Amino acid sequence: MAWTEASIPDLTGKVILVTGGNSGLGLETVKQLALHGAKVYVGARSESRAKQAINEILSQHPSIPKERMQWLPLDLENLQNVIEAAKILSTTESRLDVLVNNAGIGPETFITTKEGLEQTIGVNHVGHFVLTKSLLPLLKATAKVPGSDVRIVTVSSVAEKFAPKSNNFTSIKDLKDPGAANPNDYASRKATFKRYGASKLANILFTKELQNKLTQEDANITAITLDPGPVSTESGMGIFPGVLKPVLKLVMKSVAKGALxxxxxxxxxxxxxxPDRYKGQFLNGPDKIDQPSDKARNRELARSLWRITEEALAEAGISTLP
Ligand SMILES: NC(=O)c1ccc[n+]([C@@H]2O[C@H](COP(=O)([O-])OP(=O)(O)OC[C@H]3O[C@@H](n4cnc5c(N)ncnc54)[C@H](OP(=O)(O)O)[C@@H]3O)[C@@H](O)[C@H]2O)c1
Structure with a gap:
C-alpha cells in the first residue's frame, strides 16, 4: 500500500524543528507534523513569513492548537545566529526528536557569506552543519530517553550529480568556490547548477559521515537524506522560464506529494x-532507498568534507559544540 499522509503515526509529545518551514516543502512538512500531534518549530529567517505560514496552517486547520507551531528565528547564512537559534531551542525544550534540515537556495549569482564561503554551500551545507552540531547535545539527550526515536533528516536532491567533477572537497577553497567555475561564467545556468549540485552532494556526504560518527559513539540516532523529486514549489519551478509554470504544475509533483x-x-x-536499514541512506520516495552518485557514496570524500567544514569554521572563528 502506498505511503501517504494517513500513514504518519501519532506524534504527540514529539518536538521537531523544520528549517525553511515557512514555504514550499518545509511548510507542508510543518503542517503535516503539527496535524499529527507534534510540537513544531518553524526555523525561518523572516518573522513575518514564518508567522504568515503558521497563520495559514491555523486558518486551514483550526483544530491545531496555536502553541503547537512556534517560530524559531534562524538565518542559516548567519552562523552566529544559527548557534543562537540552537541555544534558544536547547534552553526552551528538554527534547528534540527530529531535526529536518530542509531549507535550501540556488542563487543565480556568485555571492559569498560573511565567512567568505560561497552562499549556496554556505546556507545549504555549512548552515545546517553548524545547526546540527549545535543541537547534537539535545538530540543525544533525547535519544537516551527510553522509547525515543531520534532522527536527523537532510533534504538533498538528485541534482547532486551536477556537482563539478573537479571538486573533491579537499580544501577550504572547495567551499569558497564549490562550482569551481570560470570567474567569467559565474552567472550562467550551468554555474548555478554546479554550485547547487555541490551543496546537495555535501548534504548526502554530511549525512553519511554524521551517521558514521553517531554509530561509532553508539548514539541511538538515525541520520537520513533524500531527494523529494521535482516538486512544483516556487523555487522548484524557478529554474524554468515563467511561461512554463502552468505546464510545470501539471507535470511536477504537487507540494503535498513531494513532501511525503x-x-x-x-x-x-x-x-x-x-533503523539499521535506513541509517545514512538516501531515499527518493517514501520507503524508496536509492543509490546516489559514486561520489556521494565515497567515505573518504565524506570525511574530507567534514574536515574542511570544521577548518572553515575554525578559520572564521566559529566554535560549534562537540
Ligand atoms: N522543489 C523541488 O523540486 C526540489 C527538488 C529537489 C530538492 N529540493 C530541496 O527541497 C528543499 C526545500 O525546497 P523548496 O522547493 O520547498 O523551496 P522553497 O519553497 O524556496 O523553500 C526554501 C526555504 O528555505 C528557506 N531559506 C532560504 N535561505 C535561508 C536562510 N538563509 N536561512 C533560513 N532559511 C532559509 C526559505 O526561506 P525564505 O522564505 O526566507 O526565503 C524557504 O523557507 C531545499 O533543500 C531544496 O534544495 C527541492
Missing part, C-alpha cells in the same frame, strides 16, 4: 522498527 519523502524519513514507523 521527508515526512516518511521524519516519522515512518518502518524506520523506527528497522
Amino acid at each position: 519523502t521527508q515526512l516518511f524519513c521524519a516519522t515512518a514507523v518502518e524506520v523506527a522498527k528497522n
Whole structure:
C-alpha cells in the first residue's frame, strides 16, 4: 500500500524543528507534523513569513492548537545566529526528536557569506552543519530517553550529480568556490547548477559521515537524506522560464506529494522498527532507498568534507559544540 499522509503515526509529545518551514516543502512538512500531534518549530529567517505560514496552517486547520507551531528565528547564512537559534531551542525544550534540515537556495549569482564561503554551500551545507552540531547535545539527550526515536533528516536532491567533477572537497577553497567555475561564467545556468549540485552532494556526504560518527559513539540516532523529486514549489519551478509554470504544475509533483519523502524519513514507523536499514541512506520516495552518485557514496570524500567544514569554521572563528 502506498505511503501517504494517513500513514504518519501519532506524534504527540514529539518536538521537531523544520528549517525553511515557512514555504514550499518545509511548510507542508510543518503542517503535516503539527496535524499529527507534534510540537513544531518553524526555523525561518523572516518573522513575518514564518508567522504568515503558521497563520495559514491555523486558518486551514483550526483544530491545531496555536502553541503547537512556534517560530524559531534562524538565518542559516548567519552562523552566529544559527548557534543562537540552537541555544534558544536547547534552553526552551528538554527534547528534540527530529531535526529536518530542509531549507535550501540556488542563487543565480556568485555571492559569498560573511565567512567568505560561497552562499549556496554556505546556507545549504555549512548552515545546517553548524545547526546540527549545535543541537547534537539535545538530540543525544533525547535519544537516551527510553522509547525515543531520534532522527536527523537532510533534504538533498538528485541534482547532486551536477556537482563539478573537479571538486573533491579537499580544501577550504572547495567551499569558497564549490562550482569551481570560470570567474567569467559565474552567472550562467550551468554555474548555478554546479554550485547547487555541490551543496546537495555535501548534504548526502554530511549525512553519511554524521551517521558514521553517531554509530561509532553508539548514539541511538538515525541520520537520513533524500531527494523529494521535482516538486512544483516556487523555487522548484524557478529554474524554468515563467511561461512554463502552468505546464510545470501539471507535470511536477504537487507540494503535498513531494513532501511525503521527508515526512516518511521524519516519522515512518518502518524506520523506527528497522533503523539499521535506513541509517545514512538516501531515499527518493517514501520507503524508496536509492543509490546516489559514486561520489556521494565515497567515505573518504565524506570525511574530507567534514574536515574542511570544521577548518572553515575554525578559520572564521566559529566554535560549534562537540
Ligand atoms: N522543489 C523541488 O523540486 C526540489 C527538488 C529537489 C530538492 N529540493 C530541496 O527541497 C528543499 C526545500 O525546497 P523548496 O522547493 O520547498 O523551496 P522553497 O519553497 O524556496 O523553500 C526554501 C526555504 O528555505 C528557506 N531559506 C532560504 N535561505 C535561508 C536562510 N538563509 N536561512 C533560513 N532559511 C532559509 C526559505 O526561506 P525564505 O522564505 O526566507 O526565503 C524557504 O523557507 C531545499 O533543500 C531544496 O534544495 C527541492
